[in-house]
Amino acid sequence: xxxxxxxxxxxxxxKEKSPYNRLRIHSSLAKLTFWSFIFLGLIFVxxxxxxxxxxxxxxxxxxxxxxxxxxxxxxFEKRVRASSKIRSxxxxxxxxxxxxxxxxxxxxxxxxxxxxxxLGLDNFNDxxxxxxxxxxxxxxERTGVYIVEGDINDIALLKKLFEIVPFTHVxxxxxxxxxxxxxxxxxxxxxxxxxxxxxLLEVCKSAxxxxxxxxxxxxxxxxxxxxxxxxxxxxxxxxxxxxxATKKAGEEIAHTYNHIxxxxxxxxxxxxxxxxxxRPDMAYFFFSRDILKGKSIPIFEAANHGTVAxxxxxxxxxxxxxxxxxDTAEKSTGSGGKKKGPAQLRVYNLGNTSPVPVSDxxxxxxxxxxxxxxxxxxxxxxxxxxxxxxANISLAQRELGYKPTTDLQTGLKxxxxxxxxxxxxxxxxxx
Ligand SMILES: O=C(O)[C@H]1O[C@H](OP(=O)(O)OP(=O)(O)OC[C@H]2O[C@@H](n3ccc(=O)[nH]c3=O)[C@H](O)[C@@H]2O)[C@H](O)[C@@H](O)[C@@H]1O
Numbered sequence: 001x002x003x004x005x006x007x008x009x010x011x012x013x014x015k016e017k018s019p020y021n022r023l024r025i026h027s028s029l030a031k032l033t034f035w036s037f038i039f040l041g042l043i044f045v046x047x048x049x050x051x052x053x054x055x056x057x058x059x060x061x062x063x064x065x066x067x068x069x070x071x072x073x074x075x076f077e078k079r080v081r082a083s084s085k086i087r088s089x090x091x092x093x094x095x096x097x098x099x100x101x102x103x104x105x106x107x108x109x110x111x112x113x114x115x116x117x118x119l120g121l122d123n124f125n126d127x128x129x130x131x132x133x134x135x136x137x138x139x140x141e142r143t144g145v146y147i148v149e150g151d152i153n154d155i156a157l158l159k160k161l162f163e164i165v166p167f168t169h170v171x172x173x174x175x176x177x178x179x180x181x182x183x184x185x186x187x188x189x190x191x192x193x194x195x196x197x198x199x200l201l202e203v204c205k206s207a208x209x210x211x212x213x214x215x216x217x218x219x220x221x222x223x224x225x226x227x228x229x230x231x232x233x234x235x236x237x238x239x240x241x242x243x244x245a246t247k248k249a250g251e252e253i254a255h256t257y258n259h260i261x262x263x264x265x266x267x268x269x270x271x272x273x274x275x276x277x278x279r280p281d282m283a284y285f286f287f288s289r290d291i292l293k294g295k296s297i298p299i300f301e302a303a304n305h306g307t308v309a310x311x312x313x314x315x316x317x318x319x320x321x322x323x324x325x326x327d328t329a330e331k332s333t334g335s336g337g338k339k340k341g342p343a344q345l346r347v348y349n350l351g352n353t354s355p356v357p358v359s360d361x362x363x364x365x366x367x368x369x370x371x372x373x374x375x376x377x378x379x380x381x382x383x384x385x386x387x388x389x390x391a392n393i394s395l396a397q398r399e400l401g402y403k404p405t406t407d408l409q410t411g412l413k414x415x416x417x418x419x420x421x422x423x424x425x426x427x428x429x430x431x
Contacts, residue, residue: 071148071157077164080119083146084165088115092326095167095211097121097200098174099147100133102279103216103270105140106315107171107322112143114323119165120147121157122174127181127188128280135422136277152196158203166207169326172200172215175247178281179220179384182242193246197253205261210332212264212344214325217251219271219311219351219389220244229392232269232347241384251347258345262334266325266344271351271391275315275411276418283358284312284412287373288365288419296374299358302387308380309355309388314406314414321350324400351391352404364409368416 084093094111098104099120111118120140124130137147150157152174161167176185176192197215204211222230223238239245254265274284287297300308330344359375366373380387396402 071150071160079146080148080161080164083144084117084119084167086115086117091116092168093117093119093165094169094171094326095119095121095161095165096171096173097152098172098216099140099145100124100137101173101177102136102275102277103273103315103318103322104171104173105136105277106275106319107173108140108145109143110319110323111171111326112140112145117165118145119161119167120145121150121152121161122147123151124149127176127178132277132280139277153191153199155199155203158200159206162203162207166209167211168209169329170200170204170211170213170215171322171326172197172213175216176243177279179241179243180381181281183383186242189242189246193243194249194253197250201253201257201263204332205257205263205334206337208336210261210263210334212266212326212329212332213254214266214268214322214329215250215254217267217269217347218244218247219269219349219391220384220386221248221251221269222389223386228388229353229390230349230351231392232349232395240386243384255345258343260339261337262332262339262341262343264330264332264344266329266346266348268321268325269347269349269351269391270318271311271313271349271389273313273315273318275415278315278415284361284365284415285419287362288369288416289423291362291365291369291371291373292425294371294374296376297362298376298378299362300380300385301359301377302380306387307357307359308385309357309390310361311351311353311355311389311391312361312408312411313350313352313391313404314408314411317352317402317404317406318350321348321396321400321402324396324402328400346399348396348400348402349391349393350396350402351389351393352406352408353391353393354407355388355390356408361408361412364412365416368413 086093094116096104096108096118099108100122108118108120124133140147174192174196176188182189204213220241221236221244222234223240223244225234225238227234236248239248251267254267257263258265274282278285280286290297302308333339333341333343362373362375393402
């Protein structure tokens with residue numbers, strides 16, 4: 001206080017010691033106390049209440065995880081039941097997690113078309129433009145698929161859904177995707193791909209009857225392997241990204257729940273899936289956007305000008321693989337959290353078996369968009385990308401009847417047609 005009392009309020013003005021001055025000092029003190037309270041209050045609000053003020057990881061995670069809608073009530077249950085109603089004689093009832101996602105939307109629509117009961121679940125996080133997810137939701141709504149807005153970590157919600165509908169199958173596609181983003185927001189991968197998977201499996205193992213589960217693993221589990229094509233028998237203990245590591249962990253977690261609880265589990269290793277309604281964070285998508293905008297696009301190459309290539313797989317082929325996996329999934333054997341006998345545990349590659357260099361992908365896009373790309377060739381960054389992927393699909397062919405039929409040229413043509421109709425000729429932006 002002494003320090004404050006003797007300090008001039010304005011340099012050079014603190015000279016007289018009159019009662020008026022003391023009054024002024026007191027009123028200044030009162031003002032100071034008042035403003036200090038306001039200031040401290042603002043600090044409190046800023047640091048402890050605002051979601052965007054904490055560390056980026058935490059705020060990002062809270063944005064992702066806490067967005068669970070209120071649910072319950074007769075109207076909610078009615079919608080859930082109506083969406084899950086089986087309309088064909090040998091149909092199944094499927095809970096599709098990540099239903100507003102790229103693969104989730106296509107799989108949900110395909111299941112609904114053939115008369116299966118389908119209920120979607122999605123947390124509509126903002127990893128990429130949520131407007132696109134809402135547009136997919138609207139598309140699904142028109143086909144009779146209801147998407148519950150909630151997170152796979154919300155065990156109470158999952159239990160509630162299983163109470164309303166005894167799902168025969170779960171198509172688990174909710175995940176934190178993207179290889180490179182794992183360096184920016186590692187905890188979102190742990191949250192969705194590990195904690196979220198465990199929450200889901202916990203609820204499935206206790207459900208009565210237990211559903212059969214088909215879920216999305218990834219070609220990235222092959223990591224730094226150099227033997228091609230990648231076969232399911234190859235080792236998968238060289239992940240190059242945290243994303244890959246969480247998908248690999250998912251495969252091990254699946255093993256555990258199959259072993260202990262008798263859950264029927266099928267993991268699908270998707271190879272760079274592309275197509276209409278795709279993900280804006282993927283290269284083919286943002287390359288198209290940036291080519292149209294006249295922006296330069298970074299094309300990665302490996303050491304010594306080595307080609308970087310992907311076994312790009314068209315969405316309709318992937319959907320057939322997903323349906324094949326659901327249709328061949330055996331029943332889980334446990335009930336009420338107890339195993340009664342051995343259950344099915346499977347892993348399949350769903351790829352296209354013909355890797356294409358990224359530079360060829362760009363050439364195809366240039367032709368389809370009728371715009372020359374501004375290519376910026378750069379060294380493959382050390383951020384989780386691998387140099388190439390190439391699937392051996394003979395196992396999926398044999399056991400799921402999986403047979404991809406779309407080459408990259410044909411698939412991209414369909415993507416570009418959709419892109420232009422959805423966003424317009426580069427005038428509207430995809431992000
Ligand atoms: O196969 C998979 O499992 C994975 O496929 C994709 O991952 P990725 O193959 O890396 O797909 P993109 O991000 O679209 O990249 C495609 C190719 O373009 C290259 N690329 C990417 C970005 C860029 O700026 N420049 C560039 O040349 C990448 O190195 C890669 O070879 C998905 O993003 C993952 O979620 C998925 O699990």
